[in-house]
Amino acid sequence: MFAIVRTGGKQYRVAAGDKIVVEKIEGEAGASVTLGDVLLAGDGSDLKSTDGLTVAAEIIAQAKGDKVIVFKKRRRHNYRRKNGHRQRHTILKIVSIGGSDQKQAKAPKAAKADADAPAAQA
Template identity: 70%
Template sequence: MFAIVRTGGKQYRVAAGDKIVVDRMDGEAGARITLGDVLFTSTGESGLTVAAEIVAQAKADKVIVFKKKRRHNYRRRNGHRQQHTILQIVSVGAAEEKKAAPKKAAKPKAEKADAAPVEASAE
């Protein structure tokens, strides 16, 4: 069974036992997380989640950004290392736990005054 999940603005095809590299997510190595934004499953069921375990928080290879304007003595060299999280997919298809909506407490109704409205006198 596989699923298509969305995280970090990207979509991933995952199955139990897969390792995927996603944009940085909060959590320490060994922590369990659930990916609730499941777009599609191979069985066609809806309302499922994907359970994953964080393997590591890492950085990607360095990307060199080099800017140059010829004949203007303008050269800029910069580097960037994107942070990412490595996830191990534990299970696909766990039922999503829906929290019950909190019940609203009934507001006490204001007592209506039986007296006639007071007229303002102009003096």
């Protein structure tokens, strides 16, 4: 099974066991995170509904990308500026695809409790 998830403004095609590098996500190595913004899911050529679908991942490491040199120059004005930048990113291992979102799972229980309350008062 595969899924396309959106995180950090980018989209990634993932399957169970894949390792991906994404924009920095808060958390320590070994912590588990849930990616809830699933755009597409399927198994082979069959597509599945993404309502409440989540992707469970584990943080492998917090790292920095390669250094990018930013050099500015204006001709004939003796103006030169050199800066470097290293983007922070997170390496994730996809544990599983599937399961429902916890917020949506709690909502039906609350609705059921509200339905039982008027019956108890009458």
